[in-house]
Amino acid sequence: AAGVIQSPRHLIKEKRETATLKCYPIPRHDTVYWYQQGPGQDPQFLISFYEKMQSDKGSIPDRFSAQQFSDYHSELNMSSLELGDSALYFCASSLEASFGINYGYTFGSGTRLTVV
């Protein structure tokens, strides 16, 4: 079965550079979520999109932005990178059933961003 695809798997950037992370949800999934997981920490919610509209926002720095495109893939853009941005970034997708009960998210394998 198709899974959530994230690219790249690994990314090394220098301070103050920019990075773009991509997420391709499971076909027909209409909701995408982005999470950040620092070393030894639990996943922290950043932002989500439902039907290409931003649906919720968490602890996402102003230096970060994201969008969901017409084909439902999503991109997380990160500018002025800092050492503290080094983390695993996960994308998850889901399909809201017609009666509104979510049957669980499917997470991608993540992008490991290292800022040096």
Place this chain on the structure above:
Amino acid sequence: DAKTTQPTSMDCAEGRAANLPCNHSTISGNEYVYWYRQIHSQGPQYIIHGLKNNETNEMASLIITEDRKSSTLILPHATLRDTAVYYCIVRVGSNFGNEKLTFGTGTRLTIIP
């Protein structure tokens, strides 16, 4: 979303049943209990969820107390590959795709050979 409380860590012998408890005493009537696990540095994996009835699937069973203030995830025959951090999360059902999962600390389960 309601806060959950889980043990920080647990050990279980290989082949035995692993029982992972979770307290969610402030859960609301419309909130579901979800369980996810994360094997080292991989994306979190959905295990099971329920509202008030006990649930079972190919991975695990979920036992929810009658007052819904606590639940137990049961892995019936634990294997070494079940070593992971297990997260208990409560979340409302939604029509609008805006109900994020909020991860707490989770239980680090170690399966002992």
